Amino acid sequence: MGAVTATSDDRRWMAAALALAERTRGRTAPNPNVGCVLVAAGRVVGRGWTQPGGRPHAEAMALAAAGPAARGGCAYVTLEPCAHVSPRGPACADLLIAAGVARVVIALRDPDPRTDGSGIARLRAAGITVVTDVAGDAARRSMAGFLTRRERSRPSVTLKLATSLDGQIALPDGSSRWITGAAARAHVHLERSRHDAILVGRGTWEADAPRLDVRLPGLSDRSPMRVVLSTRPPPSASAALPSSLIGRGNDPQGARDPLWIDSPAGIATLPADHVFVEGGAATAAAFLRADLVDRLLLYRAPILIGAGKAAIGDFGLGDLAAAHGRWRLLDARDLGTDRLEVYERTPCSPA
Amino acid sequence: MGAVTATSDDRRWMAAALALAERTRGRTAPNPNVGCVLVAAGRVVGRGWTQPGGRPHAEAMALAAAGPAARGGCAYVTLEPCAHVSPRGPACADLLIAAGVARVVIALRDPDPRTDGSGIARLRAAGITVVTDVAGDAARRSMAGFLTRRERSRPSVTLKLATSLDGQIALPDGSSRWITGAAARAHVHLERSRHDAILVGRGTWEADAPRLDVRLPGLSDRSPMRVVLSTRPPPSASAALPSSLIGRGNDPQGARDPLWIDSPAGIATLPADHVFVEGGAATAAAFLRADLVDRLLLYRAPILIGAGKAAIGDFGLGDLAAAHGRWRLLDARDLGTDRLEVYERTPCSPA
Numbered sequence: 001m002g003a004v005t006a007t008s009d010d011r012r013w014m015a016a017a018l019a020l021a022e023r024t025r026g027r028t029a030p031n032p033n034v035g036c037v038l039v040a041a042g043r044v045v046g047r048g049w050t051q052p053g054g055r056p057h058a059e060a061m062a063l064a065a066a067g068p069a070a071r072g073g074c075a076y077v078t079l080e081p082c083a084h085v086s087p088r089g090p091a092c093a094d095l096l097i098a099a100g101v102a103r104v105v106i107a108l109r110d111p112d113p114r115t116d117g118s119g120i121a122r123l124r125a126a127g128i129t130v131v132t133d134v135a136g137d138a139a140r141r142s143m144a145g146f147l148t149r150r151e152r153s154r155p156s157v158t159l160k161l162a163t164s165l166d167g168q169i170a171l172p173d174g175s176s177r178w179i180t181g182a183a184a185r186a187h188v189h190l191e192r193s194r195h196d197a198i199l200v201g202r203g204t205w206e207a208d209a210p211r212l213d214v215r216l217p218g219l220s221d222r223s224p225m226r227v228v229l230s231t232r233p234p235p236s237a238s239a240a241l242p243s244s245l246i247g248r249g250n251d252p253q254g255a256r257d258p259l260w261i262d263s264p265a266g267i268a269t270l271p272a273d274h275v276f277v278e279g280g281a282a283t284a285a286a287f288l289r290a291d292l293v294d295r296l297l298l299y300r301a302p303i304l305i306g307a308g309k310a311a312i313g314d315f316g317l318g319d320l321a322a323a324h325g326r327w328r329l330l331d332a333r334d335l336g337t338d339r340l341e342v343y344e345r346t347p348c349s350p351a
Numbered sequence: 352m353g354a355v356t357a358t359s360d361d362r363r364w365m366a367a368a369l370a371l372a373e374r375t376r377g378r379t380a381p382n383p384n385v386g387c388v389l390v391a392a393g394r395v396v397g398r399g400w401t402q403p404g405g406r407p408h409a410e411a412m413a414l415a416a417a418g419p420a421a422r423g424g425c426a427y428v429t430l431e432p433c434a435h436v437s438p439r440g441p442a443c444a445d446l447l448i449a450a451g452v453a454r455v456v457i458a459l460r461d462p463d464p465r466t467d468g469s470g471i472a473r474l475r476a477a478g479i480t481v482v483t484d485v486a487g488d489a490a491r492r493s494m495a496g497f498l499t500r501r502e503r504s505r506p507s508v509t510l511k512l513a514t515s516l517d518g519q520i521a522l523p524d525g526s527s528r529w530i531t532g533a534a535a536r537a538h539v540h541l542e543r544s545r546h547d548a549i550l551v552g553r554g555t556w557e558a559d560a561p562r563l564d565v566r567l568p569g570l571s572d573r574s575p576m577r578v579v580l581s582t583r584p585p586p587s588a589s590a591a592l593p594s595s596l597i598g599r600g601n602d603p604q605g606a607r608d609p610l611w612i613d614s615p616a617g618i619a620t621l622p623a624d625h626v627f628v629e630g631g632a633a634t635a636a637a638f639l640r641a642d643l644v645d646r647l648l649l650y651r652a653p654i655l656i657g658a659g660k661a662a663i664g665d666f667g668l669g670d671l672a673a674a675h676g677r678w679r680l681l682d683a684r685d686l687g688t689d690r691l692e693v694y695e696r697t698p699c700s701p702a
Contacts, residue, residue, distance in 0.1 A: 175670070288657065296516075303677070310517065316657075317522065320656075
């Protein structure tokens, strides 16, 4: 339990903490979605994850669940425990010290300047063994929104495409129901629930009046804010908005008024750290042209369409060499007879 | 060795026979490409495969290699041994009987009316144990050309596409070098070597002057005949041709004069049982419209192109429901950072 380097048990418990962190991905902005597992004598005595809106923090929740059982135990946290007291709660580093935890394993150092190593230092000063950088890559992906906001002053963007084998998203008449099957469409709804905002272009908005909600049992309360990309103003303007938000339009569903932005860069002003871009082809192209796509979800059905509507419009690709090396396959799975591939931006891709 | 039903050893030896059968796939028309393994006392005593042009047959080759060692052994053959004597050689059923083989395991019954069960009957009448339908599906795929010729009076057709993730095969200016990487392109050449004929549309022929040969070490003698699909006559006509072949055009490479056909149905007249359709989009669409594609090879590079040239033109798809259920994923593999997916026509798909 006191090892100063990571063990295989450590990686296993961290994987459990990362799974907890996923529970509120897309609902903690501007806070990171953190997961925490407290282990004492080989068993879990407390579990926590950042609550919707950002508080309580994961460590506070896990410690509250553990009570005195945390003493002498080990805390697995996906992000460095915070070192700053806030009006909304005490510093998690202090809570861990007060609970008598003997060891803390951390996936990722917190880039927030109020912490940024001082949480780790405070734990060590209290005699706690601290191990860092355990499953750091997975933690970066889990908290992509928080980290992209810190590093690039904008949300993390996922572009979703649902295509035929030959890359078409609709027939020439626009019909697209359905290309992918029920399992793939349910997975799209699960991905929606992990994002703060769902974005479509005005064309899709007006043609389909999409609900853009989460229609999964038990997750219907998680429907993200809706955002429309349009270079023209919305049909009617109402509420006061951040500078680059044009306005809120009428909501054809009578709920969740959409936010309107006039360029992909407008996502920086959204109160969202994870944005899910769903289409159509011009919107996908606009985000690619602005180099604002971090992650690509490609749902593919085993069908051919031929002449139809292509998934992505012109995003200004000059030559084939420039297309290579930008995307790396991260995950793939079967969803019924469809297949999901998840790609992420490569490190060598320009930011 | 005398089992009258298949054992796991049988399936293993049949897999070896199927691998041998692949050696001359695309070079035995109008004969099937058959593989044969002779096993005695647990070891291989002879191996054979249909030789280019169709003779000797696989069994004759394997028996010649085994000599007296075949006596009492077991023959694994991917197709029912022939029962008819031809000017080019004796019936393989008779050869197996004469060699004193005790058991014959067969993947597939021969639909040729000159055999069609009579090979099996003759073996059994001679006291040989015969087991049938071992790895029959794999054998059907291996001899797809021969069987399609028998069942549909035309060659088996493979359509190859090499696309970006978004289904594009070129930039708007037509440039397509390179979308896929070296490993995928080498695999295309390997597939070419397994086909009697490579077909492109006139647009591709005139734009790229493609060599359409097999540029792999040790396989350069296997370059298939070249076929051009064109509704207009070729630039110059020369040799006498089957009825629906328009003519032979000038060969920009100075060798292997291409055959020209004026419609996809023209493949029926080619002296080929396996046709490899390589493009472009109009040609792919023509074959899909005629419902003449049996197998789809999809090479995909992890790049996005956006506005470019789509892989497949209009093939007359009326609605999305009609697109479903026609293709089944058979195999997938990584080729460098690219991915190959192999689809086959489903049984429920109209013939």
